[in-house]
Each structure stands twice: as C-alpha cells, then as structure tokens.
Amino acid sequence: MNMKVDLCGVTLNNPVMTASGTFGSGAEYAEFVDLNKLGAVVTKGVANVPWPGNPTPRVAEVYGGMLNAVGLQNPGIDLFVERDIPFLKQFDTKIMVNVCGHSTEEYIEVVERLRDQPVDLLEINISCPNVKEGGIAFGQDPKAVEAITKEMKKHAAQPVIMKLSPNVTDITEMARAAEAGGADGLSLINTITGMKIDINRQKFVLANKTGGMSGPAIHPVAVRMVYQTAQAVSIPIVGMGGIMNAEDAIEMILAGATAVSVGTANFTNPHVTEEIVAGIRDYMERYQVADIKDLVGAVHE
Amino acid sequence: MNMKVDLCGVTLNNPVMTASGTFGSGAEYAEFVDLNKLGAVVTKGVANVPWPGNPTPRVAEVYGGMLNAVGLQNPGIDLFVERDIPFLKQFDTKIMVNVCGHSTEEYIEVVERLRDQPVDLLEINISCPNVKEGGIAFGQDPKAVEAITKEMKKHAAQPVIMKLSPNVTDITEMARAAEAGGADGLSLINTITGMKIDINRQKFVLANKTGGMSGPAIHPVAVRMVYQTAQAVSIPIVGMGGIMNAEDAIEMILAGATAVSVGTANFTNPHVTEEIVAGIRDYMERYQVADIKDLVGAVHE
Amino acid sequence: MAEKFEETAIIIRQEEIADDIYSMWLHTDQIAAHAKAGQFVSVYCNDGSRLLPRPISICEIDKKDGAIRLVYRVAGKGTAEFSGMHTGAQLRIVGPLGNGFPKKEKKAFLIGGGIGIPPMLQLAKELNCEKQIVLGFRDELFLMDEFKKQGKVYVATEDGSAGTEGNVLDAIRENGLDAEIIYACGPMPMLRALKEYAEKNHIECWISMEERMACGIGACLACVCQSKEKDAHSNVKNKRICKEGPVFRAEEVEF
Amino acid sequence: MAEKFEETAIIIRQEEIADDIYSMWLHTDQIAAHAKAGQFVSVYCNDGSRLLPRPISICEIDKKDGAIRLVYRVAGKGTAEFSGMHTGAQLRIVGPLGNGFPKKEKKAFLIGGGIGIPPMLQLAKELNCEKQIVLGFRDELFLMDEFKKQGKVYVATEDGSAGTEGNVLDAIRENGLDAEIIYACGPMPMLRALKEYAEKNHIECWISMEERMACGIGACLACVCQSKEKDAHSNVKNKRICKEGPVFRAEEVEF
Ligand SMILES: Cc1cc2nc3c(=O)[nH]c(=O)nc-3n(C[C@H](O)[C@H](O)[C@H](O)COP(=O)(O)OP(=O)(O)OC[C@H]3O[C@@H](n4cnc5c(N)ncnc54)[C@H](O)[C@@H]3O)c2cc1C
Ligand SMILES: Cc1cc2nc3c(=O)[nH]c(=O)nc-3n(C[C@H](O)[C@H](O)[C@H](O)COP(=O)(O)OP(=O)(O)OC[C@H]3O[C@@H](n4cnc5c(N)ncnc54)[C@H](O)[C@@H]3O)c2cc1C
Ligand SMILES: Cc1cc2nc3c(=O)[nH]c(=O)nc-3n(C[C@H](O)[C@H](O)[C@H](O)COP(=O)(O)O)c2cc1C
Numbered sequence A, B: 001m002n003m004k005v006d007l008c009g010v011t012l013n014n015p016v017m018t019a020s021g022t023f024g025s026g027a028e029y030a031e032f033v034d035l036n037k038l039g040a041v042v043t044k045g046v047a048n049v050p051w052p053g054n055p056t057p058r059v060a061e062v063y064g065g066m067l068n069a070v071g072l073q074n075p076g077i078d079l080f081v082e083r084d085i086p087f088l089k090q091f092d093t094k095i096m097v098n099v100c101g102h103s104t105e106e107y108i109e110v111v112e113r114l115r116d117q118p119v120d121l122l123e124i125n126i127s128c129p130n131v132k133e134g135g136i137a138f139g140q141d142p143k144a145v146e147a148i149t150k151e152m153k154k155h156a157a158q159p160v161i162m163k164l165s166p167n168v169t170d171i172t173e174m175a176r177a178a179e180a181g182g183a184d185g186l187s188l189i190n191t192i193t194g195m196k197i198d199i200n201r202q203k204f205v206l207a208n209k210t211g212g213m214s215g216p217a218i219h220p221v222a223v224r225m226v227y228q229t230a231q232a233v234s235i236p237i238v239g240m241g242g243i244m245n246a247e248d249a250i251e252m253i254l255a256g257a258t259a260v261s262v263g264t265a266n267f268t269n270p271h272v273t274e275e276i277v278a279g280i281r282d283y284m285e286r287y288q289v290a291d292i293k294d295l296v297g298a299v300h301e
Numbered sequence C, D: 001m002a003e004k005f006e007e008t009a010i011i012i013r014q015e016e017i018a019d020d021i022y023s024m025w026l027h028t029d030q031i032a033a034h035a036k037a038g039q040f041v042s043v044y045c046n047d048g049s050r051l052l053p054r055p056i057s058i059c060e061i062d063k064k065d066g067a068i069r070l071v072y073r074v075a076g077k078g079t080a081e082f083s084g085m086h087t088g089a090q091l092r093i094v095g096p097l098g099n100g101f102p103k104k105e106k107k108a109f110l111i112g113g114g115i116g117i118p119p120m121l122q123l124a125k126e127l128n129c130e131k132q133i134v135l136g137f138r139d140e141l142f143l144m145d146e147f148k149k150q151g152k153v154y155v156a157t158e159d160g161s162a163g164t165e166g167n168v169l170d171a172i173r174e175n176g177l178d179a180e181i182i183y184a185c186g187p188m189p190m191l192r193a194l195k196e197y198a199e200k201n202h203i204e205c206w207i208s209m210e211e212r213m214a215c216g217i218g219a220c221l222a223c224v225c226q227s228k229e230k231d232a233h234s235n236v237k238n239k240r241i242c243k244e245g246p247v248f249r250a251e252e253v254e255f
C-alpha cells in the first residue's frame, strides 16, 4: 500500500501537511505529534523582515470555526533561516516555507534568500486577508496572480506553489492565471473573510474588525473550489479548509487534491495530523486502495 | 419601545422576515408560528411558469449548515397568485415575493404579473447557484446586476430589493451596481456554493454536485458582507445568512441590516422566527433601546 | 390539517436490539396522542454541528402512557449520537409528520425490509384484517416477538440464516402466499420489485418512501419524488415525501 | 521543555460556589502530576459547534489523587456547557500550559481580583514565605475558607458588603500592608494599577495576563501581548501569553 505522493517533483511520505500559520515551524506541536509522521510541515508565513502583526484580539470563535487576524506576525527571514529550518531538518519530513510580503520585491527577497536553503517547497501566500498591503490584493486579480507567479518562478530555486484566496468570484480564473505564470502547484483555500460583532459590548470582536474564517464551517466551500480547480488546471493541488479528520482529508483528495493541509483542527486536537495519517491508511486498507494516487480526483462526473 | 422598521417605504411590524425558499409561502410553518408576529413572509422564488427543480438528493447536511440544490422548483406565478397570495393576505404581515427566472424576460413577466397583486415588496433573486441559466449568472457581473435592476424597476409596481450572491470577489461592487440601477433595497446573502462527497460511496452527495451552503457556518461571512455593503450604499439592507437566534439577528442589524431573514434555522426549530422577535424585544428592553432603528448599523469604526 | 408538535421528549429507555440497531422509547405527550402508523418524527441532534432533523418512523405508539418507540440503525453521526443516550436524556422532536398508511379491511401483506421493518409493527397493531407479515433481514433478526403477536410472520434473510434465503418476494413465493393489499417499507430495490409484483398481480400496493429532508414539514421542497400525475401542490410532477408521503400508492410514484 | 498532555479528564465533582461561579475537580493523571501554580489548561467543549479551547487556570492541584481543580465563571456558551456537566462526565483537556508563577521567599502579596482569584490558591499552597492574601470581589465571596488556611486574608468588595469597600489597593492601604513581592491575577485595570503601585514602591511584581487564544501552546500567535523588549522567539516586541506567560514581570509588558 503506497501513501507516498509526488508534489511538484518532491516525494512526500504521505499527503498530510500542516496549514501555514497554524503550526508555527513545528516546534510547539512536536510535543504532541511525531513530525516524522507528516508528509510535510508548512511554516507560518515569513517575510523579508520581522512583522509585528495586528493588535489583539486576533482570534474569535465562530460557529464551527474561527476568525483570525494575526496579520502575519513573523520573525523575519534571517532568524527563520537560522533557527526554524535547522529545527525542521532534524525530521524525516519535507519543508514547505510559506512566503509573504507587502510588495513583489519583498516576496522576491524572501524567495532569493531561500535559494540555497534546504527547503523543499515554497508556498506563496497571495491570499492573506489580514494585511493592508500585499497579501490578498495580489490574489484577487488574475493579471496580478500571473505576474507575481512569474516573478516567483524567476527567482525561486524550489518548486513554487501559489496559495489562492477563496474570496473571489471564480477560483478557476485565478488558478489558470497561476498556471499560466508557471506555478508548479496550487494551495487552496486560504481563509474566507468574515466578521463578528459582540452584541453586548456593541463592538467588533477582532481589533482588525474582519478576520479570516477557517475550520469545518468552510470545508464544503474548500471542497468545491478544489474540485473546480482540479477540473481547470493540470498542476497539482494542495487542498485545505476545515479538514478535521481523515474523512475530510479523503474527501478533499477525492475532489482532486494531491496533498492536504490541516490547520484549525490542530487547535481542537493537537494530535490530529498524526491521526489523519492513520485514518487515511485505515481507509485505504478497508477499501483496498493500493496507491493513494488512485484516490486523487477519483470523484468527478 | 418601537420595533417597527421602514423597509423601502413599507412599514414592517418588526424586522424579522423569513428567508426565501425555506418557508414555502408560509402555510406549513403557520402550524408552528403565528404569521401575524412576523415582519414579513418572504416566499419561495416564483417563476413565470412552473419549474420542476433539480433531481434528488437536493440537500446535504454539512458541519454547522447545509447544502441545497432544490433548483427553484416552483408552481409558477399563476397558481401562486391564485393560492399563495390569498393565503398570506389573511395575516397581519407583509408579503415579499421572491422572483426568479432564466432570462430578463422571464423575470419581467413575473414582476408584471404581480403589479396589481396585494404584494408589498419584491425580492429579485439574481443569485441562485443551483440553476444552469439565469440566477447567479446575473449576480456576479456588475453590469448585468445594474441592467436587470433597471429592467425590474421599469416594470415593477412594488419596491424592488435585489438579492445578491456572496460568491463574488467584492460584494460592494454588486451592491453599488444595484443601487445605480435604481434598486430600492438589497438582500444578502444568498447561499455560498459548496460541495460534499460521500467517501464511502465515492460519489457527490447532491445530484447537482454543488449546492448552496446556508446555516450558522456562513453567518460571519454574511455579517461581513452586510457591514461592507452598508458602508458602500445608502439603500436599506435585508441581512441574512445563518441567523439562528436573536443574538445573530441583532449582530446583523448592528452590522447595518434594516431587517433580517431567517432561513435554515426554521429547519432546526420551527418556532424560531417568533422566538427571534421575542429575543430582540428582550434585548431592547435590557439595553433600553427605545427604537430599533438606533441599532441599525450602530457598530462601525 | 393534521396537527404537528415540537416537543422535548425524554428517553424512557433505550437498548440495542440487534447489531447497531437501537430501540428507544420516548415520552412525548402530544405526538403520541396524535400519531398513527406510517408517520414519522424529526429527531434533532444535541450536538450543534448537526442542524438537520433525522426522520425516523414511529415503530410503536403507546397512547395511554404518552410514549412512542423508535427503532433505528446507526447509519451515521446523528444516529450514533442518539445511540449513546441514556434514560432521562432529552431529545427535541417534531411530529407526527407525514400521512401514514391507509387502513383497509383486506387480506394484507405487511412487508418490511431492513430498517423499513419497524414502522410495520404499529401498522400491524392498527390494522384490522388478515395479516401476513413478511420481513426481510440482512442476517440478524429483530422485533420478531413483537411481530409474532400481530399475525403470521414470514422471514427472509439474505444469508439464509433464518427463513427463506433471499428477499421478501422469495419468502412470499416459497410460502405460496397471496393477498389483496400490500403495505411496505424498505429499501428502494425492494419497493421497486414490490411495485412490479403488485402491478402484475393487480394488487393494491402502498409503499413508504425515503429521501433526504431539511424541513420535514413540506416547506423546503428537498424531499420530493417524481409522481405520475401533476401534483396539486407543486404544480409539477413532484410530491413531497414528508407531506404528501411518506406513504404513496405505488403506481402514483416513479422511482 | 515542560511536558504537555492531552487527556480525557473525568469530572470528580462540580458545584456552584457562588452565583455563576463553579468549582470542578477533574481526574487527570498526567496533567496533575506535572502542573504548578499559575499554569492553565485548555478545556474543550463537547459541542461540535465550539472548536477552540477555553483557557482556565489551575486553582488547586492534588498530585496524590491525580486531580486538578478549576474554578470558573460562566462567561459564555462554553463555560455554560461545562457548568451543566455532572460527576463522571468527560472533558478533553490539554495541559499544563504556560509558565506559572516564580516562587521567591520574600514577604508577599498574593492578589486576586474576580475570576483571577482561583489561581492564587494553588500559589498560596506552594509558596513558602510570609503571605498576605488580598482578594477583590464584586460582591459575593468565594474560596474564603480555602484561602484562610494559607495565610492572612484581606478582602475588598466593590459594593462594600465585605471587607474594604473598593478594590484590592484600597484594602492594602486601609490595612496598612506592605510586601517585597507581588503575585497577581485579575482584570486588566487591577493589573495596571498594581504595576504602577509596584513601580512607585519599587516592589517586584508578577502578573498573570489574559488574551483570546486558539492553540494555547505557542504556535498560532493569537495571544500576544506587547513586550518592552524585543522577544527572542517572535523577534518583535510581542510575547505569547500562552507560552512565555501567562505570568510576566509587570515591567516587561505594556498593556
Ligand atoms: C420518512 C423516513 C423514515 C425513516 N425511518 C427510519 C427508521 O425508522 N429507522 C431508521 O433507522 N432509519 C429511518 N430512516 C432513515 C434515517 O432517517 C437515516 O438513517 C438517518 O437520518 C441517518 O442519520 P445519521 O445522522 O446517522 O447519518 P448521516 O449520514 O450522518 O446523516 C447526514 C444527513 O443525511 C440524512 N440522511 C442520511 N441517511 C438518510 C436516509 N436514509 N434517509 C433520509 N435522510 C438521511 C440525515 O438525516 C442527515 O441530515 C427514515 C428516513 C425517512 C426519510
Ligand atoms: C490564561 C487564562 C486563564 C484563565 N483562567 C480562568 C479561570 O481560572 N477561571 C475563569 O472563569 N476564567 C478564566 N479565564 C477566562 C476564560 O478563558 C473565559 O472566561 C472563557 O474562555 C469563556 O468561554 P465561554 O465559552 O464561556 O465564552 P464565549 O464568549 O462564548 O467564548 C468565545 C471564545 O472567546 C474566548 N474567550 C472569551 N472570554 C475570554 C477571556 N476572558 N479570556 C480568554 N478567552 C476568552 C473563549 O475561550 C472562546 O474561544 C482565563 C483566561 C486565560 C487566557
Ligand atoms: C491562526 C491562523 C494563521 C494563519 N496564518 C497563515 C499564514 O501565515 N499564511 C497562510 O498562507 N495562511 C495562513 N492561514 C490560513 C491557513 O493556512 C489555511 O489556509 C486556512 O486556515 C484553512 O484551513 P483550516 O480550515 O484547516 O484552518 C492561517 C490560518 C489561521 C487559522
């Protein structure tokens, strides 16, 4: 039984990864899960310099999910390279670095800096709804998506996976634009913009007013978008959004994802990533699936 | 204490309405709630001729919500005018008729047919994700939104409320287009397109593959869109999406909705609409709100 | 118009009567008082992540003590939740829903297949006629004692472990049975076969249908089945299983 | 690295000790064994609509019997759910989390305000020094018997119904108290006043902070507070309350 998948030329031991921003660089969750068991660890978004992020409150619970407006707080690429990459290199897992920036130049700086680093994959976040400049602005216009993808490909040494925003009319338009720009793969979905108001205090719950919604509440939207994207492009897809258990992960794979990322679920159950790997294995045994590749996009018309 | 609101020149006894398609034309829920207690009953979408709708399964439960792909089954305007309007006229509540069509001409035919009917408001559904033609196609392009709004205004005798789709990059663009077309008000949000796959049968759960997601899972997205729209236009907004209780309804009003519609919650609790009216009253008493209008859009910057 | 009620029912007792099949008695004043055979109730989950009702047929009604019995198979998360509940726990339910079976005084087949068996019990109790009860199980039998009190019981099992090996029609043939009317509830293939059998043999045939539901009371149009004639309510060839059904004349519906 | 555990804890007993304030003893082998004063646990709801943990401070630790005590106010839906649970029910918890209080052998103020009072109890039990316990309540007192066993207790109430009318600083002044070190937990305005008081009086001051959390273990960066110096982990002036805290030197944090 084979659980290995090929993601943009990189072989993952299994298709289960962590969703950027929910897992730090793995150190904290390493107290609960064996990182060797994961297909890849995807790091929190990192920028060319340290970012302080947004004021608090940065998170709010909503029905079946949460809102976050962390605002891409990160220690900057220098400390990241010095501390986080060596930490992750200790494990038999792949490293995907999530990259953020306010401008094309900032993205380029990070990607350049990672050229000679032992990093397997790059995930370019052009879909963060919680920063004023950069982020989502790049991800809602197909021309901008294509342009930044091209720039990333020009400067990156590792395969480039563009992370798309679900806050668009037509996800396939953005997916095609990224493919046209030369993307090696796509990650979707980032969070859906939401808002919560405290009716007793008559105030926004988040300091940032709006936040990105994640968790099982967004899962059906994510499955739909992964499915639509899989029909529209031929590059591999990393599916994410509300994956809480193996069932949700398999659903995403059947819809067309080559690998999956698990985010908010970590907050509910710090062991969840390992449990999902085991659950996918059980499913494959139960249904006698010899190779996980046979499940990718298996449900269509 | 005043709970009456003015919606496009029509005075509702209170701001609580039913969401189109979840309440039929009121006859079934009248066994559970006193329709006289509701601000308005919004009917299931009605077309110029009877529509058979989509094949079953038409609904699927998802985490914190549901998907539907009923496909606007409706008995056609003739039977509707003959049976449903007289039924609703028995009650001291307002009548908002939700209108659907495959083409501008079909919408016009319904709206024309309603000119001399004792109907208070029209809600034009240009956002149904579950029909192949018409529906959402009109609602995702600002030019189309403006054009169909103009046509509706040309032919309608009652105030025209355009119902917008959340499946867009920028809801305010659609809202402004409707306002520019002369809309008297806006309804939002319709359902968010989602998908569910049965991993054991390896099949789509819905016959239509995709369905519209509703219920509390979409509430934070709805609140955000109502808020953004309230900042962008000056016509009144009917807020909906995942309102399960008075708290959710008040949140929507604070975000900028003049009235609210309650949909999926009816399926969980057939008495919910009446309970929400009572709950809003309690809140107003607790916080000594003399006039509900003081709550509309009260939370901003 | 039949009256419907929303009640917080209390579990009187619950037991597993076969592998993954549970029997639950619920205390509910009004629903028990108004219910009849072939109707169902909407059962709500207590867990907030599951919002839609689970439609479950009424298996028995105890009007005197204001109780109903539900017998269900654990099919997914909602029924799994119910199966973990104990005496005294509360469940929100709405009912009685749907039309129920008509009751004629003709020599009858009461046919139940799998988890379609439970509603036939209350029907057997209400019917006043010659009753031949034909039950199709996968393997393990359940509710046999209860049914035996109501008439002659014929059993078919898929694995042949009891009664006729095969389906309910095999049992009818093997036992050389006949009847003037069929009342049936069970999986689609069984209902299809019975519809055909009834047509061929010119027997009146009533079947109870199943479909995914949302409102359970006729408002949302989720649960339709195709009808032969244009339906008066819908004005198209669709009938609502929760409202015009779940029981239909077999020839009225296409499936 | 302090060890953290995910456990399914079992409620040993629960009681309402004041209006809307509940005391719950949980059986948990490993967390009890590893916890110390000032740490907290993440408590998960059983209802699937609520996914994030509720951070609750550890009020008492019984290492011998493998149990911890949580005392909490019903503040919303999650704590309301907990308050309805009975002996034997299960709660998923993760802990022990955070750093906990340092323990110095100096004449100390242990200051608790409102629902910040409970964690001071375990601290009082662990501290080996002269302890002056100053507790600020809104009106109704709780945990008084337990605290009285640990040292001299001074009370302030907002409504003046017991002890000093006013806040904890009013009680300190009214009783003419002084100390070399402050350990405190409570609402922001109280912590702000104590920080100022400590600065003016050159007293070492340790405070326990609060913020909305998601992961509770330092991974998501939800729960930061502004720090005076650049933090080694974040490389910006942000410290994670769940990881570097919840207890900070007052002068280290800006709030
Ligand atoms: C009129 C009617 C009467 C029924 N009577 C019985 C009965 O007496 N005993 C019994 O065991 N089962 C009965 N069923 C089937 C029962 O409703 C489903 O098994 C149950 O809803 C499954 O819920 P779940 O949460 O365990 O499964 P899940 O798969 O987790 O449910 C997900 C959603 O799908 C719906 N669903 C899943 N399966 C069915 C189904 N077969 N029919 C309708 N909705 C479904 C659920 O209600 C829920 O909304 C009846 C169905 C209908 C329509
Ligand atoms: C380190 C720490 C220790 C705490 N110790 C205690 C204690 O011992 N006793 C006690 O009664 N309370 C304590 N609190 C506060 C407690 O966490 C909240 O009262 C509780 O989370 C409210 O949950 P709810 O579901 O009832 O409220 P809701 O408002 O329904 O909660 C919604 C969301 O907001 C979060 N939230 C709400 N209020 C707070 C808050 N004040 N702090 C952090 N998150 C919040 C919840 O965790 C949840 O994610 C502590 C908080 C922190 C950060
Ligand atoms: C607290 C938090 C922080 C996040 N930070 C990032 C980030 O830095 N970069 C990024 O691309 N996505 C970020 N995301 C989005 C997630 O990677 C993921 O796309 C999204 O949460 C949906 O998955 P989930 O529902 O499993 O959480 C963040 C999400 C959360 C909840």
Ligand SMILES: Cc1cc2nc3c(=O)[nH]c(=O)nc-3n(C[C@H](O)[C@H](O)[C@H](O)COP(=O)(O)O)c2cc1C
Binding pocket: B019, B020, B021, B022, B044, B045, B068, B070, B072, B098, B125, B128, B163, B189, B190, B191, B213, B214, B215, B216, B218, B240, B241, B242, B243, B261, B262, B263, B264, B265, C214, C220
């Ligand atoms: C079963 C179902 C049928 C619906 N039919 C219609 C419809 O006919 N016309 C329409 O404009 N919206 C329709 N909607 C959308 C609702 O009116 C509403 O916009 C949406 O469900 C969000 O509200 P809720 O979360 O409270 O259900 C339907 C929704 C559901 C669940």
Ligand code: FES
Binding pocket: C212, C213, C214, C215, C216, C217, C218, C219, C220, C221, C222, C223, C224, C240, C241, C242, C243
């Ligand atoms: S379930 Fe809504 S009409 Fe039948």
Ligand code: FES
Binding pocket: D212, D213, D214, D215, D216, D217, D218, D219, D220, D221, D222, D223, D224, D240, D241, D242, D243
């Ligand atoms: S709650 Fe995630 S870092 Fe503190």
